[in-house]
Amino acid sequence: MASSRLVLCLIFISLQAAGGYLYYFVNNCNFNSSQLDDIEYIESYHCNKVELLSFSSKMGHFVGYTEFGIYQAEYFNNQSDILNSRRQQKEAFCQHNINIFTKAILDKSVEPNVTLWAVTLPDGRHPNMLVCSVYDFYPPQISVNWFRDGHKVTADVTSTDELPDADWYYQIESRLEYTPRSGETISCVVEHISLKQPLVITWDPSMPESERNKIVIGASGLILGLTLSLAGFIYYKKKAGGRTLVPTDIS
Known part of the structure; x- marks a missing residue:
């Protein structure tokens, strides 16, 4: 230490x-x-x-x-x-x-928050890059590693230093450039004194984050539209129920 x-x-x-x-x-x-x-x-x-x-x-x-x-x-x-x-x-x-x-x-410690996300590189050397963002932890000593199918990855890995947030917390970011393989498992493993055991975040490539966001936004819009339609229908029924119909002599 x-x-x-x-x-x-x-x-x-x-x-x-x-x-x-x-x-x-x-x-x-x-x-x-x-x-x-x-x-x-x-x-x-x-x-x-x-x-x-x-x-x-x-x-x-x-x-x-x-x-x-x-x-x-x-x-x-x-x-x-x-x-x-x-x-x-x-x-x-x-x-x-x-x-x-x-x-x-x-002796104080704060558990880190971890976010794992993907970006596509424009240069074509590697089709993808995974980014493991670790933030809001204390003290600053921390270990962030990548594992691919259970094996530690050291090639094509870059990491920042532990950077202070100016609020007693720290943040660090680690990046892995890789070529996807079918059926593989890639994980970001974080070790910190605040954790009883390493924190393992496994990448789920089944759906890109942008597509998941589109689905969430679309579903939210659909629910909002149905809610407004139902409210309008209920309001119309109440107004129609309160009217008095007067017969009209058309002879």
Whole structure:
């Protein structure tokens, strides 16, 4: 699993308005898990855009990067109480907040929605292309594969990266160019942490999507026409039933 980076910032700022100097320090926690061995605590001090010195729990002491930073690092490294307090921050500061962060965000997951559809390519190289669109899932790590008659397909497959939707969800699209064979089965298989088992979407070539849409639209129009006709007939019967017929003498 890729490394996670959680920046828990406690920023202390000292600003001298006349000279425009900005002095601050930032606490960072880098981690792969909530285990202490997978956590690094970093405390860095800056003036304007220059890093002066930093402390890393991996090294266990301060390191200076400028003349003033080196002087400060030597001073802090000779103060046992300062060193001990910084060494304890990996557990007191990082591990505590990582557990909260993990439960609130990293452990959450949302099942993906999947749509499988076909397009016809104009260049004639492949008569058809299947597109597997996967969207509205979290976290972004996901696997999308194609299977043809039970065998994984790797040739003529192109996929996008996991793209953010700007609403905490992600989307990805995979395409398969293929020449249809009679009786074959083609499936898009999606694996995600939110799923108890892989999600298998099998392509049904019995009727193109455009034709299915035409049938749905035609059926809807037919039902609407019958409904309006029935309503008109009922209205006519009610009006005819309320009339009084007057005999006319034509002799």
